[in-house]
Amino acid sequence: MPYDHKNIEQKWQKAWEEAGLFRAEMDPTRKKFYALDMFPYPSGDGLHVGHPESYTATDILAHKRRMEGFNVMRPVGFDAFGLPAENYAIKKGIHPRETTYHNIENFRRQMRSFGFCYDWSREVITCDPAYYRWTQWLFLFLYKRGLAFRRTAPVNWCDSCQTVLANEQVEDGKCERCKNMVRQKELKQWFFGVTQFADRLLADLDGLDWPEKIKTMQRHWIGRSEGAEIAFRGQQLTDTETPADDGLATEVSSREFEIAVFTTRPDTLFGVQWVVLAPEHPLVMELVTPDRRKEVVAYVEAARHKSELERTGTELEKTGVSLGVCVKNPLTGEDVPIWIADYVLANYGTGAVMGVPAHDERDYAFAKKYGFPIKTAIVPPVGALAAPVDAAYTESGILMNSGEFNGLMNEDAMVKITDALEAKNRGRRQVQYHLRDWLISRQRYWGAPIPIIYCEHCGEVPVPEEDLPVLLPDDVDFRPTGESPLVRSESFHKVECPRCHEPARRESDTMDTFVDSSWYFLRYASPHQGDRAFDSHAVNYWCPVDLYVGGAEHAVLHLLYARFFTKALFDAGMLPFDEPFLKLRNQGLILGENGVKMSKSLGNVVNPDDVVERHGADTMRLYEMFMGEFSDAKPWDTKGIIGVRRFLDRLWAQVHDRVHANFDGETPEELTSHLHRTIRKVSSDIEEFKFNTAIAAMMILLNEWQRLGGGDRVFVEAFLRLLAPFAPHLAEDLWQTVGNSRSIFLTEWPAYDEALAAVKNVEIVVQVGGKVRDRLTVPTEIGEEDVKAQALALEKVQQALVGKEIAQVIVVKGRLVNVVVK
């Protein structure tokens, strides 16, 4: 008989809210637990069924910790700035603020309908001036510490979004948001100096309780490589006349120049056949000889117009042109020609590399194409496979053709060659990171304005803190044109210089929305603080976040940026910790019934509202936790929901039966024992995020209860407390039905008694030659010899042993007896 989910869910949501049951108050005498969901972007589509999957998991942990006596803070808010609202505004002419707040209202309604134990009084909304005032303040904080700066660099430009993008927002050479091809553009933009933290961002990952997958992704993204920076010097002729072959060159006046290359293989230095510069390298135009100039200019121009993908696809044939100039190999003194090629990236390393065709696959291909000689510097060690004839040899080996370094193992030679270079002042050990500084400027409207003013006399002037927030003006034509829409708001744009009071111009770009989300978890500690970004006492008490749950798609975006902010604040003495999220868990994607990602165009989207309406929030929560491994992608199954709903209905009926019977009769001993085992299992499964097996264990307990009958108040109450984090409304309602007036969430998490949980008798499997022949029920504490004797005495075992000789008998306590035969 189904229970009335609508009625009880509304009833308890209202009661909890009115009682302020989940409101968090600082209490230094109690241990805190900060449980956090990645706050949602309030899209017009409303919640996806994936949202409650992650929120339910956090909710379960939060409830359990509260019942274990922790002071729990579980805040909620909205990541409300961003492109979708702005694009919608452009299409429909509705202001982004209007759609955003409208969507937030809908999100709030939906999130409340699930009965999550959020402390709504701490809500933050990133597009609220009371919030972004402090985002701007943090920009100024970074600016003062030299961690926010403006510089000209090749940046990613999306023609469709009409804005620049951070490196992390480019996927496969395409804009993460609109899938448009991204182009490289040379622009002056604002950056945050994330690379200054590269070593710490890498090293501190080790201490975090995060999924290995995410840690690995961050490690790859930071991309540390060790090697050497090597200086190749050359003479540039200032005389326009080409020197003759007869040695007159020495008499022509010349200037010395130097090209620094970064390499991870200094041991291959004797195999260098050329040096390549990126087309954007500043020396290109300086060095090119007049006769090569035309060709080089054309090549540089062509490279500039290529997209990131066109330039970096692995399959592409390498191209390049010669500058007509040489440098000398710093150790051999050999002349090495200088080329430019667009496979060399301007913004990695020094923007220049040395070409060693014998020991690098790319260089090998380049040499084949342009007819360079291939000089071997390393051969395989004795006993190893021979070096390939028609490819580069990239494994370790022994040096040859390398002067005094001949015969060394290459690992050893790396050190010795670097030392030799260093002694001649031509090189040094160097560590390079793949990580680039975070480009935060956006030429778009719906974001926090960058608090900087440009003055003709004073230059770049930060907006004084007391003038914050720099309000985002409402009356703006926000259609994108490639420059920020804020340029078109004169009242915004034209300002007075805070220093000299002359007319000045306000920065018109806004900040990447990832800046907003890089510190929101700090704001939750003191969300209404009017005079500071956060209150130290509150942050010191509540932070860092103990449990953070969200999607894996933020592995190198939000999660990296938030770590950077935390470290920068830590260094300034503003935080007592330097990692924001101690424990992280990712939920898997919930797919459509057809096993593919839900999408409107495929018509396989499940609306959580419909599920709550039809089956109830408790069923929805339980089902999403029961579907499978939390971090795995799993398909939705509309029919499957009925299974957990039946479980709740049966429990409802069973508890009501016991109440009607005044708990007449006792709890069978077997059931009590089973309960304690279930408490043990559910408790540990929750900690390990194995919610599916925790629920299965409760289903088994109910099945046993129905089979055995009985069940006193103690039994029922323990069962309900186990269920409460998963299905809070039903558990609370039955809790009161049983006769309690205080909320179930103010009671203690049930403890299990190891003695009661112990099983009296166990079934032992008896195998002969590894095959099951019979089973045996024996007391748990039975001695090894006794089991062995009993097992061997079994008739089926005897039959199986006929004509065979016993070689060995394996006894595994409480599990099996295996008679090994010859």
Added chain:
RNA sequence: GCCGCGGUGGCGAAAUGGCAUACGCAUUCGACUCAAAAUCGAACGGGAAACCAUGAGGGUUCGACUCCCUCCCGCGGCACCA
């Protein structure tokens, strides 16, 4: 190409090296009902059985879904980073 994760009934899935397929869905049969739904009960990997089955093949072990090697397939990440 490199790195990581995975492959178990019709389906979602479970199993500290020790009874493979728990729990749930679907299906079939039965009870209740005039009937249906709901509910309750039973069966449910293949095979008549011996036995055979955890992507394929080998290995280690008394014993392998689990550990090791080779390969196939799927998913995710990175990708000309020198």
